[in-house]
Amino acid sequence: MSLKIYNTLSREKEPFESLEPGMVRMYVCGPTVYDSAHVGHAMSSIVFDVIRRYLEYKGYRVNHVMNYTDVDDKVIRKANELGVDPLDLAEKYIEEYDRLLESLNILPPSVKPRVSQEIDGIIELVEGLMAKGYAYEVDGDVYFRVSEDEDYGKLSRRQLEDMQAGFRFEVDERKESPMDFALWKAAKQGEPFWESPWGKGRPGWHIECSAMVLHHLGEQIDIHGGGNDLIFPHHENEIAQTESLTGKPFVRYWVHNGMLQIRGEEMSKSLGNMVTVDQFLSEHEGDVLRFLVLNASYRAPLVFTDEVVEQARRGLERLKGAFRPVASSVETDPSSQHDLIEMIQKAREGFESAMDDDFNSSAALAVLFELVRRINVARDAGVDAHTLGKAQDTLRELTRVLGLQLADKSVALLDAEPYIHLLIQVREELRNAKQFALADTIRDRLLQLGITLEDGKTGTTWKLRR
RNA sequence: GGCGACGUGGCCAAGUGGUAAGGCAAGGGUCUGCAAAACCCUCAUUCCCGGGUUCAAAUCCCGGCGUCGCCUCCA
Missing domain, CATH: 1.20.120.640 (Anticodon-binding domain of a subclass of class I aminoacyl-tRNA synthetases)
Structure with a gap:
């Protein structure tokens, strides 16, 4: 049997073959760290954790890179509202996300790069694109020239004309084409900035991932993942930038997970239906969310309701x-x-x-x-x-x-096992003597201590109660 | 307006040409001092609707209806 993976690029399941035998290079888009993660973020991390675990089970060594976007409009806006340094704010949520990955039994990625630490590579990449005529500067901003990229739109299957037809936001008149996107943004008042050949500024959104892939995994990788909301424009633009620079196919398999939905709506802050991972974990063990994710196709929208959580x-x-x-x-x-x-x-x-x-x-x-x-x-x-x-x-x-932990017994409990057996034995004798009241007391008291007794056909068994 | 995904029993859901997996719930039974669990049985002649292709369609094609996502930051 051989592994097949659905590739968003071809919209088909394709036999999986890695660039280098026995080794998989996988990049997954991580969160923008400006707020607490919700269960939708967790879903994505769980999906790619399962993919990684299965690849490892199949004998591959997986080099798994997940980025943190710590330089971004939303991070800056929120930091300014709170009057704190944007990178400090980001740091707080990065630490929080790292903790969540652990609580959800997600294997730590091999590398977790951050935009703020990849600036040199980003500048180098932008310079390379300018040198090749794929980018141009306007007043300290640098834009990608979409018209130069003949197969732009191949991932999301969009034509440039289609997109321009439905434009309903204000177009920056300085751009050559409305679809051109920022590689580098000139710093505005109150924003963090880095020195660059185009003056003080910061990276655009899409360029960071290209730079991190090139830096940590190379010009060509096996799997690039993320939520399907990233297909356009983020991943489309990543392809445009990276392939324009290297002239090589960037990613072999584009893998996208479906969105988690609450009562048929995308979970979002504006709708006020967010469930943070912390909230979820305060009521349930991490396995419950993982089971819920595993029970459905990772590509389809995931129904998330109280009823479904209970079923899981x-x-x-x-x-x-x-x-x-x-x-x-x-x-x-x-x-x-x-x-x-x-x-x-x-x-x-x-x-x-x-x-x-x-x-x-x-x-x-x-x-x-x-x-x-x-x-x-x-x-x-x-x-x-x-x-x-x-x-x-x-x-x-x-x-x-699959990454499920199930009832991994604690060491302390293993130590208690002989005593539990002793109690079961005593209770057995009480039951034989029809001393049911006392037998039930033992069962009730153990239940209070978190141990459930069950009298089966062949004797009494016990299990941990959550 | 454009692009894309999806619509399977009460709920979640697998299944891309050969006659509907699994989980949860529900009903009946076995076991049991009781309880719980476990086990057995039952639970979609049918896969949003209408056409078409085929010996054969949930699965392919066409047309509807509906839901969702993207086109602006989003896992």
């Missing part, structure tokens, strides 16, 4: 339930062992073929749920602990490829 939480519980250990089993059923061993292999194959199909995580989850069911059946049938453990190990390994 319960689905997760079912997944976790499969890790319960064998009870004090009475008699074993050999056929259950055979079925389970067979399922272990089938689950891995099914999982891989689902994920190979453009990271079809919801189909992969369906396979895992089949494994869960078979594990539960085998446990009820009294399968031996060794075989059950092997099936659980496979389930654990595959859920980890």
Whole structure:
């Protein structure tokens, strides 16, 4: 089986082949750090984390770069409102985002560059474009000359004429064409600036990503990702700049995630329907959001409502339930062992073929749920602990490829395990003696301590309650 | 106005030519002192609507309707 990835450029699933065998260069557009991240940002980071984890599972080494946009109109505006330094403000939200990545079990990107630390490379890039006639200066601003780029619009499938027809914002008359975009902006009063050949100024929005890719990954990369709202103009412009400069195809696979929507609306500050990641995590574990994301196609819009969150939480519980250990089993059923061993292999194959199909995580989850069911059946049938453990190990390994943590027991709790078993034993004797009131007290008290007891056919099992 | 995506059961959702995965919810049952969990059974003759292509369409084509995104900063 080989991996296929949907490429926004061709609008088709294509066999994945990296530029360099065994190695993937992946760049993902990160957030503009002017405010707290919302669950939509988290969705994007989760999607590309899953992609990375699966590529690593397939044996690739992944060089994963995610940028922080810390020099930007919005950052400056907000900093000025608050009367603080823009870079200090950005720093605060960068630290916050780093923490969120960790809480959501997102593997740290290999490099996390920031615009403010890439200025030299950006200036160099702009100079290169000017030297080749792709850019021009007006009063300290530098613009990209779109008319020079013959295949401009190939990613978003837009024609220059189409775009100009629907123009409904004010055009800067100094530009040669309305579609020309800023590579470098002359500094205005109260804005951070850097010295450049065109005077004091700062980078335009799109140029930063081109510069960071060139700096950290090279002229050509395998995967470039981000939300599908970035296709135009951001990624379109990145292609224009970078390919005009290098003359080489920039990105092999453009990968875009769909937008997360709250009740059919894009989540945005202006609509007042933001759910920040912090808010979400104060009520749910990170796995819930990840499960929600995994349960759908990463390319389609994601429905985010209280009901769907609750469904994700319960689905997760079912997944976790499969890790319960064998009870004090009475008699074993050999056929259950055979079925389970067979399922272990089938689950891995099914999982891989689902994920190979453009990271079809919801189909992969369906396979895992089949494994869960078979594990539960085998446990009820009294399968031996060794075989059950092997099936659980496979389930654990595959859920980890998806980045789910499930109920990873804390060390403290592992220490408590013998005592829990002791209590279960005592309670068992009380139940045999029909001392139900006392038996129930033990169950209730353990529940208060976060441990749920369940009396199954073959004995009592326990699990951690969230 | 232009460009693009999407519309599958009560909810989320997979499925791009061969006769509808999975999860949640719901109903019935097994087990159980009770509870919970688990397991078994049931739950879309049908995939927004109308045409067309085909032996065969949720899947391809045309036309509607609807939702969303982008065209201005946005994961």
